[in-house]
């Protein structure tokens with residue numbers, strides 16, 4: 216009988232926990248450690264962030280779902296891993312600090328036989344001075360509560376526009392190394408849609424400020440689409456969406472600092488610029504959540520398990536190489552941690568081996584390089600893959616082979632809402648296969664049959680359907696396991 220501990224109850228961790236509870240024979244235990252009481256369907260935070268959806272529609276409490284599925288839930292944050300056990304016991308364990316009411320601040324050492332690290336990103340607002348809703352001057356849509364605040368500020372901006380005051384709204388990336396450009400892309404079009412619905416678009420300047428060197432890069436080095444035998448690029452496709460909506464783009468930008476009403480940034484040519492703003496939603500760079508690791512004697516082995524970014528090292532090829540020499544097969548397949556065959560890191564928590572988008576430095580040497588995205592679909596697939604590997608190990612013994620799911624074989628779909636509304640909504644739907652381009656298999660890096668970009672009302676309905684389907688799945692309701700990740 217084995218104890219499986221999952222750190223994190225987001226897309227990847229929650230998916231892993233549900234499959235573990237479904238597939239593990241009785242007597243084995245599944246414990247989820249996560250600091251928040253609620254599950255958040257993060258992609259729909261975009262609609263919360265423009266006031267089109269209340270926060271309660273993207274959140275639900277985890278405890279009743281876990282109780283029903285016989286999963287033990289510790290509302291707590293993991294702080295340290297003891298993969299060899301401690302000096303008292305040879306049992307691997309994790310230190311956690313409770314965050315739930317009644318146990319806040321209490322610490323506990325939780326033993327495990329198998330561990331999945333699915334702790335997602337640390338939102339590193341602190342890397343840019345003045346960035347973020349807590350200590351800075353910008354809003355965010357990374358969490359439901361951030362999105363509520365963004366909606367309030369957007370509403371106030373629209374009121375000022377209605378009163379005749381011109382306003383500048385900036386949406387984009389708050390640092391040169393950010394990822395998740397798709398989310399900012401989606402938010403800027405939703406803001407455009409809101410401004411049009413309010414009848415104030417003509418008085419608003421709307422700017423997309425990004426670390427991408429070209430529009431349509433999305434941290435994946437862009438895409439090639441084929442339409443009726445003609446090839447086009449995601450740069451052209453995205454550029455036309457921006458032009459049609461009058462959204463100005465500032466490319467290849469690293470934000471140095473945000474002050475009250477002013478963004479200071481540097482572009483790839485090394486020039487420094489300022490941009491005055493009335494409303495700004497800028498995403499933070501992501502890093503690992505800051506877990507540490509110790510050997511049995513208590514010596515710090517964090518560097519063995521984690522990359523400097525704080526993400527966990529897995530079965531990838533991390534050998535430093537020039538960008539041109541990186542290959543699709545460098546990407547991990549099993550997500551098993553380095554040196555420990557009973558630990559996996561999935562979703563955003565694993566350390567990518569290299570950039571997908573070409574990394575660039577400004578003329579001053581500042582790194583301006585979109586980090587590789589790990590979107591929802593691959594994160595869910597990785598969670599399920601790790602769960603299946605653990606189930607096989609428990610059922611068939613330690614020789615059972617790992618399940619595999621490389622981002623170089625896996626597709627991703629991004630349905631970027633461009634405005635909510637059953638009759639007036641729209642969405643830009645992009646699919647790519649695979650996420651990590653493989654030039655040895657495809658001349659354009661990706662399979663043209665499954666790499667597409669389309670925009671229209673149908674995309675909005677797909678996005679809305681996904682919202683309801685994924686909430687149904689995450690609540691573990693009837694037939695949840697048949698809804699793909």
Ligand SMILES: Cc1cc2nc3c(=O)[nH]c(=O)nc-3n(C[C@H](O)[C@H](O)[C@H](O)COP(=O)(O)OP(=O)(O)OC[C@H]3O[C@@H](n4cnc5c(N)ncnc54)[C@H](O)[C@@H]3O)c2cc1C
Nearest residue numbers: 223224225226227257258293334335398562563589590591
């Ligand atoms: C605004 C926005 C919009 C997006 N839209 C899309 C979209 O349309 N399509 C798409 O595919 N992807 C989208 N994404 C990306 C998607 O949300 C991520 O790919 C996905 O959430 C990653 O899953 P994850 O499990 O790795 O991390 P998360 O879902 O972030 O989960 C991490 C979990 O770990 C927990 N945790 C944090 N610290 C600790 C700790 N110390 N100990 C234990 N637990 C911890 C967190 O509370 C959380 O439960 C969007 C992202 C954002 C920010």
